[in-house]
Amino acid sequence: MSVPFLIWLIIFKYLPLWGWTIAFQDYKPAKGMFDQAWAGLKHFKFLFQDEHFVRVMRNTLAMSFINLVLGFVTAITLAILLNELRKVAFKRVVQTISYLPHFISWVVASSIISTALSADGGIINDVLMWLGLIKEPILWLGEGKYFWGILGVSEVWKNVGWNTIIYLAAMTSIDPSQYEAAEIDGAGRFQRIWNITLPGIKSVVIILLIMNIGNLLETGFEPQYLLGNGMNVDYSENLDIFVLKYGIQMGNFSLSIAAGMFKTVVSFILLFTANNIAKRLGEDRLF
Amino acid sequence: MIKRRFWLSCLTIIMLASLLSACSGGKGNSKAVSPSTGDASQEEKLDKVTFTYFNAVAGKDINTNETKIGKIFEDQTGVNFKIEHLVGDENTKVGTFIASNSYPDVLVPGGSIDKLLSSGSFIPLNDLIEEYGPNIKRVYEPYYNLMKAEDGNIYFLPMSAVVGEYISAPNIEQGAFWIQRRVLKEAGYPNIKTFDDYLNLIREYMKKHPGEDLTGYIALTTQDQFFALTNPPMHLAGYPNDGGVIIDMETHAASDYGNDEITKRYLQELNKLNAEGLFDKSSFVDNRDQYLAKIASGKVLGFFDYRWQVGQAMNNLREVTQQTGNDDLEYMALPIVFDENTKDQYLDPPSFVNNRGVGISVSAKDPVRIIKYFNNLLTDENQILSNWGLEGETYSVDENGRFYRTEEQIKQTNTESFRESFGFKYFEYNWPRYGNGSTLPDGNSVGAGRQPEVAQMSYTEADKKLLEAYDIQSFSQLFAAPDERPWYPAWSIQIEQGSPAQIFTQKKSDLQRKYFPRLVLASPAEFDKIWDEYVKEFNKLGVKDYEQLITDEVAKKIDLIQGK
Numbered sequence: 062m063s064v065p066f067l068i069w070l071i072i073f074k075y076l077p078l079w080g081w082t083i084a085f086q087d088y089k090p091a092k093g094m095f096d097q098a099w100a101g102l103k104h105f106k107f108l109f110q111d112e113h114f115v116r117v118m119r120n121t122l123a124m125s126f127i128n129l130v131l132g133f134v135t136a137i138t139l140a141i142l143l144n145e146l147r148k149v150a151f152k153r154v155v156q157t158i159s160y161l162p163h164f165i166s167w168v169v170a171s172s173i174i175s176t177a178l179s180a181d182g183g184i185i186n187d188v189l190m191w192l193g194l195i196k197e198p199i200l201w202l203g204e205g206k207y208f209w210g211i212l213g214v215s216e217v218w219k220n221v222g223w224n225t226i227i228y229l230a231a232m233t234s235i236d237p238s239q240y241e242a243a244e245i246d247g248a249g250r251f252q253r254i255w256n257i258t259l260p261g262i263k264s265v266v267i268i269l270l271i272m273n274i275g276n277l278l279e280t281g282f283e284p285q286y287l288l289g290n291g292m293n294v295d296y297s298e299n300l301d302i303f304v305l306k307y308g309i310q311m312g313n314f315s316l317s318i319a320a321g322m323f324k325t326v327v328s329f330i331l332l333f334t335a336n337n338i339a340k341r342l343g344e345d346r347l348f
Numbered sequence: 349m350i351k352r353r354f355w356l357s358c359l360t361i362i363m364l365a366s367l368l369s370a371c372s373g374g375k376g377n378s379k380a381v382s383p384s385t386g387d388a389s390q391e392e393k394l395d396k397v398t399f400t401y402f403n404a405v406a407g408k409d410i411n412t413n414e415t416k417i418g419k420i421f422e423d424q425t426g427v428n429f430k431i432e433h434l435v436g437d438e439n440t441k442v443g444t445f446i447a448s449n450s451y452p453d454v455l456v457p458g459g460s461i462d463k464l465l466s467s468g469s470f471i472p473l474n475d476l477i478e479e480y481g482p483n484i485k486r487v488y489e490p491y492y493n494l495m496k497a498e499d500g501n502i503y504f505l506p507m508s509a510v511v512g513e514y515i516s517a518p519n520i521e522q523g524a525f526w527i528q529r530r531v532l533k534e535a536g537y538p539n540i541k542t543f544d545d546y547l548n549l550i551r552e553y554m555k556k557h558p559g560e561d562l563t564g565y566i567a568l569t570t571q572d573q574f575f576a577l578t579n580p581p582m583h584l585a586g587y588p589n590d591g592g593v594i595i596d597m598e599t600h601a602a603s604d605y606g607n608d609e610i611t612k613r614y615l616q617e618l619n620k621l622n623a624e625g626l627f628d629k630s631s632f633v634d635n636r637d638q639y640l641a642k643i644a645s646g647k648v649l650g651f652f653d654y655r656w657q658v659g660q661a662m663n664n665l666r667e668v669t670q671q672t673g674n675d676d677l678e679y680m681a682l683p684i685v686f687d688e689n690t691k692d693q694y695l696d697p698p699s700f701v702n703n704r705g706v707g708i709s710v711s712a713k714d715p716v717r718i719i720k721y722f723n724n725l726l727t728d729e730n731q732i733l734s735n736w737g738l739e740g741e742t743y744s745v746d747e748n749g750r751f752y753r754t755e756e757q758i759k760q761t762n763t764e765s766f767r768e769s770f771g772f773k774y775f776e777y778n779w780p781r782y783g784n785g786s787t788l789p790d791g792n793s794v795g796a797g798r799q800p801e802v803a804q805m806s807y808t809e810a811d812k813k814l815l816e817a818y819d820i821q822s823f824s825q826l827f828a829a830p831d832e833r834p835w836y837p838a839w840s841i842q843i844e845q846g847s848p849a850q851i852f853t854q855k856k857s858d859l860q861r862k863y864f865p866r867l868v869l870a871s872p873a874e875f876d877k878i879w880d881e882y883v884k885e886f887n888k889l890g891v892k893d894y895e896q897l898i899t900d901e902v903a904k905k906i907d908l909i910q911g912k
Contacts, residue, residue, distance in 0.1 A: 090446045090467045113858075172635070179638070180630050202633040203865070291569065291861030292632050306854055310439060312463050312845035 160222025275332030415771030504707030564626030591839030
């Protein structure tokens, strides 16, 4: 039964790996694969020796980590809160509102964000001034140190509703008789959450965590690209933007592939490490 | 059961077969369409044919024969073009063309033209022009040296070949320091020449009008438009827009002015302006829409930019003026320089931009028909048609044979919907053409916008008053005439993809994007310290090699132009 899928996998997932050879060439699009000039490790050297590389890696990892932690905490919290709601209509309204931003493209979303953060008449500055917390409007996107925070909050705003769906699904599989039994034993609401709901979704959480750790280097690039500017570049530029600037925009496809290879290898290592740790701890794991 | 399986496999085979034939259908059809047109002298009416045409700017897709002008061309040649415009990112789109090795018949790329050239996407045009393009030859032959690639072939036709006497534009189409007209009005229309005077004018106006929520000076700094912040030092020092470099008039040596005194002086002035609260800090975080909205709001007193970047906002302000007759919020362009005795060079010298153009792709079904169409476009009559339109309808001719437009015709030809349906929008540019500033043998301008009569007619009452105050007939008269610069513009020099020079320009831009905001927004006491830090970083990037490369290329271009 699985043979067709295996063939599909080989054709579409393994054969393209042949394209990795481009990373070791000075690739020119019009020429055939064998007419290319070989360049050895030149592109890897350019990538790792560039002084920006350390900064770019730091930003990539930092933003990923922030997104990972914030994403998990907010999504699980919201899922638990939603699960506790008794009024179905209210629950639906909250769910719909919270996952709507997921469907807005980052181009539109970043425009909304930069308007909200604007120093002339942006709602965030207006509210803070009205509350008397600040005297002068703050140039939110002009200060590098705010950027990670802004990005984290934006990601949460955009994706929290969507991310709760899977946890809510996991919670529906918990046997209601457990809750009844706990109630009879005198467990309060928080005790029920702590002792039944959370252990009930633990396996889902761990598997998602392992998968997300594998994706640590994939921060996405749209929000960073669209919200980034000269003043916050030290904090906003990530690996993908670096590759876009020095690889794709310059027609240097080899550099892009080299960066892609690097990312794949690192992701591979991270994924196996996380999976291994889960195994050692005797938890559910991916494979 | 067996029977069912048999039918199922039959179905599968049929579906597979139809899929395969659908995939290969494109090529099969294209061959069938191409008529044989080997014989140039053949006068008989040719079959109608539609070619595809890709233009790397955003716009509305259309068939050329759906426009009035395009229909006339179709009647003349039997050729129709299906125009496809860019959606999304140019490099991505062009990348997919290259990767699939299948192109539209005709391509008008922007900055991605290097990629197409290095991938061999265009066919050489030399023989085709020789055989079928007498008009193309007439217009482009003086520029052949500049158009030839290193292998001696011509792969695309640029759009800037000047025919006849060169005339410069009556209005400012390029860069300038803009100032709101009410500022000039209140100051009694002074003659402003230096940067200091210009900024002082803004300072005074701001002082007299506190509490009006005005912005003194604003800048555009977004991703692709950062040059609007970095270019002014070059203009202030009395040079035209050569990009990131200044070319010495005597020695023709290129100098990257990013670390020069002029850049420091310019940024220091902005820094002072900021310390006085006259510079809009948001300039460094706003996106382009926010910037344009601010200008269109009429609250900004001054800024530097190129007319084509802010056209949308200025047109909005103009609409207000046309209703009220009060031009207070509109802007006037000034040729500002650092020192009183520097000659300004804001107006473009006659130039040949040889890294943009229209080419025929290797996938083109019938290059001969296309080149004949191009050739047909380059008659005087058809150039009049694509720029002026039809006599009596979109322009008139006076007793001396001068072309002009009545007020109504001006109004009509300025509306976007009319320009689309008539075809001006599609034929004024982007095809082989007489370049900007060209004239017809009878002395009329080829482009309607450069005909003085048309410019005069399109001035509002308020415009005329302003011109009178400065004792000039057109706005460009305030600017000095351009000196001859055979290499101009240096920004069109092609830099090899991924070469050290290109990496330098990227790194420079990264560095400036980081430091310029800091320099402008720092407290004046810290300015020098940050500047030194910036220059130190700048000098690490290998600017000398880059300057040498541009100097060599400029010399090459001058030799080519002088036919050496």
